Amino acid sequence: MKFDLHESAKDHILVVAHRGVAGGNIPCNTLPAYETALKQGADMIETDLSRTADGHLVIFHPKMEPIHLRSDKRIPELTIDEVKELRYVNYDDTPTQFGIVMFDDFLEQFKGRCYINVDKFWGCPEDIYRAVKRHGMLDQILVKSALSEEVLSVLENVAPEIPFMPIVKEEHPMHKELMKRNINYVGVEVLFKNDDSVLASPEFMEMMHKDGKLVWVNSIIYNYRSQLSGGHSDDTALSESMEYGWGWLADRGFDLIQTDWTQMLVNFLKETGRYYKK
Secondary structure, X not given: XXXXXXXXXXXEOEEEEEOOOOEOOEOOOOHHHHHHHHHOOOOEEXXXXXXXXXXXXEEOOOOOHHHHOOOOOOHHHOOHHHHOXXXXXXXXXXXOOOOOEEHHHHHHHHOOOOEEEEOOHHHOHHHHHHHHHXXXXXXXXXXXXXXXXXXXXXXXXXXXXXXXXXXXXXXXOOHHHHHHOOOXXXXXXXXXXXXXXXXXXXXXXXXXXXXXXXXXXXXXXXXOOEOOEOOOOHHHHHHOOHHHHHHHHHHHOOOEEEEOOHHHHHHHHHHOOOOEOO
16 A cells, blocks of 8 residues: 555545544444544544653553542653553443553554554654664554644654644644745644634635645544534534534545544435535
8 A cells, every 4th residue: 555645545534443433342443443444434543652760661541540540650661561561441330451562562563554643753852763764654644733833843853754733723824935945744633612713714725725735634533622623523413413513524525534433424425425525
């Protein structure tokens, strides 16, 4: 399989599975969760990384140990041998058979199979870049981060070829500057509270597409008090209207939609004729 994010996005809206697909006894950020996401039609899987005290990269959302492991032990304070003893709990707070996955093992399992978004890139960019390059997977990876001069300098000096999207809120004033930097700037992740936000406007979408850049939007909800896409979310899609929740995002022209309900989003887009681009 050839990986080219822009070419893939020309064909259809890319569906991103947030931490895989969790449910029942299968927790998020585990290999079965990611395998399930691919079976349900995800184009990209989103993952989180932590680093152990002795420098090993593992698949785990930082600071979520009390929630997902029911442990007061933090992965950055533990050695890899100690981390291997940990087990996820399921939604009923019952221990599962699933442990923490090594980043190297994760990369090998999904090499050549799908796009991968490493969301917590900024925690240890050099280590992540070296691991991805060692596995020969730079074309499969997308990294994201909030914008700062420090981030841009590290990207230019350490990982100029890795596909990168800045995360922006309500405006994107650095678009033109990013196009001039020695960075593989492929697009932008937008966060907006209202429908009339600049970042959700047809004009913004047209400008980004004209400049060959993709636009990522989130239908996921971390906290219902903090909307990431103006209320057009998984929650509204499933509890009120799929047209309002997901249809609105597709009609605005977003290229990637991150969701916690992979199969339902894929099915909706296909059934309403929005999946493939005309």
